[in-house]
Amino acid sequence: MIPTSLPESLISTLPGDHYTSPEIFAAEQERIFESMWFCAARSSDLGTPGAYRTVTVGRESVLLTRTRDDAVRAFLNVCRHRGARLCTQESGEVRRAFQCPYHAWTYSLEGKLVAAPNLTKMPDIDRTAYGLATVAVREWLGCVWVCLADDPPSFEEQVVAEVVARLGDAGAIERYGVDGLAVGRRIVYDVRANWKLIVENFMECYHCATIHPELTEVLPEFADGYAAQYFVGHGAEFGAGIKGFTVDGSEGVDRIPTVTADQDRRYYAITIKPQVFVNLVPDHVIFHRMYPLAADRTVIECDWLYLPEVVASGTDVSRSVELFDRVNRQDFAACERCQPGMGSRLYARGGVLVPSEHHIGAFHAFVLDRLGTR
Amino acid sequence: MIPVCRLADLPRGEAFRLETVPPVAVFHTDEGELFAIDDTCTHQDASLSDGWLEGCEVECPLHASKFDLRTGAVDAPPARLPVRTHQVLVEDGMVYVLLCDTPPPLPPCAAARVVGAAE
Numbered sequence: 001m002i003p004t005s006l007p008e009s010l011i012s013t014l015p016g017d018h019y020t021s022p023e024i025f026a027a028e029q030e031r032i033f034e035s036m037w038f039c040a041a042r043s044s045d046l047g048t049p050g051a052y053r054t055v056t057v058g059r060e061s062v063l064l065t066r067t068r069d070d071a072v073r074a075f076l077n078v079c080r081h082r083g084a085r086l087c088t089q090e091s092g093e094v095r096r097a098f099q100c101p102y103h104a105w106t107y108s109l110e111g112k113l114v115a116a117p118n119l120t121k122m123p124d125i126d127r128t129a130y131g132l133a134t135v136a137v138r139e140w141l142g143c144v145w146v147c148l149a150d151d152p153p154s155f156e157e158q159v160v161a162e163v164v165a166r167l168g169d170a171g172a173i174e175r176y177g178v179d180g181l182a183v184g185r186r187i188v189y190d191v192r193a194n195w196k197l198i199v200e201n202f203m204e205c206y207h208c209a210t211i212h213p214e215l216t217e218v219l220p221e222f223a224d225g226y227a228a229q230y231f232v233g234h235g236a237e238f239g240a241g242i243k244g245f246t247v248d249g250s251e252g253v254d255r256i257p258t259v260t261a262d263q264d265r266r267y268y269a270i271t272i273k274p275q276v277f278v279n280l281v282p283d284h285v286i287f288h289r290m291y292p293l294a295a296d297r298t299v300i301e302c303d304w305l306y307l308p309e310v311v312a313s314g315t316d317v318s319r320s321v322e323l324f325d326r327v328n329r330q331d332f333a334a335c336e337r338c339q340p341g342m343g344s345r346l347y348a349r350g351g352v353l354v355p356s357e358h359h360i361g362a363f364h365a366f367v368l369d370r371l372g373t374r
Numbered sequence: 375m376i377p378v379c380r381l382a383d384l385p386r387g388e389a390f391r392l393e394t395v396p397p398v399a400v401f402h403t404d405e406g407e408l409f410a411i412d413d414t415c416t417h418q419d420a421s422l423s424d425g426w427l428e429g430c431e432v433e434c435p436l437h438a439s440k441f442d443l444r445t446g447a448v449d450a451p452p453a454r455l456p457v458r459t460h461q462v463l464v465e466d467g468m469v470y471v472l473l474c475d476t477p478p479p480l481p482p483c484a485a486a487r488v489v490g491a492a493e
Binding site: 096097099104106114115116117118119120121 | 391397413414418419420421424425426435436437
């Protein structure tokens, strides 16, 4: 028998259909991923003018590129003429322009229509109005953030404020110099689970002692089940014998010099809704970007960021990569384990959250608020 | 002699499209030289003044045919026929072209338009 009221220790999760329903996922795409600022790529992915990436944001394919004046631009990846997808590769480089492979409508890196067959016979076609549809762009923490909304919300209020709320201080993240770090390693995970299961998992540490033996060894307080995200401004301290944030607790690489003494030997974790997780340790930053693709499928691109000289010198970073790569694989296996259960009749009204997970309730309230169904 | 524009209004690296029939493209190269050629690519109707200027060569923006601005010759396919070149003069800061009087080798649709204009 399923009880109708919950004991005080427990609060409810979202109902099971919120993790399986294509209709609810479509509403999330529209009201969350296409309405909020979305972290689309690492700025260094667009290293030179003409370098491009295509990413899925909500229901749209978005084309990111860099112009000759070194600005990052974003467009809907759709030809204005007959709607062909302009770039079909995930990344690449064009010399001067994007050209539709169908009728050769040709757009500058700034998105202006520069040429098309017989275009000069149609002088009434405004080359800007019939250029690519522009998407709002911001660069922060060395990443490209886009917003597909006609009237984007304040970046400071949506994105920056979330980091400040977690770390308790606007300057705390600045001291990691995230925008100046270099990608030492990137691993892309294709996870067969709803994006919210991944967010919820990242927010709690009730599971840590069970599925993360290496992480709990490095951060012993994680065995208590209270995540670094439970307390404002709290970073989990490295264990006594731990030299660095590595798979075996051995020495890390060169420390980020601007990290302060009270940030040293500590791990901070931040969730930036709706799709970014950041982990801060003294010698590197782990940056996750999620790309929700379906109700039961999410791609996660994870960058391990180090001082540029660490990466340039070819220093072995494999032991620090190995630690969080294992954590990621352990977490995503757990999320994939939950996904089929979301469709069970047992889960029709959802599961429960224990006290060390109650802060996830705020995430659920956020989702329902965005969907307008709270 | 047809007036084009003031030289001051045609910076280096830029092109001006003269709306004659057929149209003419006047280029001011990065090295400071002026050249005039037929504006329409001989492969498909595209404006070479919208193309990419590099040295004494322009690349068609549509299919990357390249033409030598000095001779009008094709430097890179898919175009096969050359474009005509025209004489450029500068007098008192004004750019002029003197159109060449041989018939233009144009792509079929653009050629039809010239014939239509002449009728």
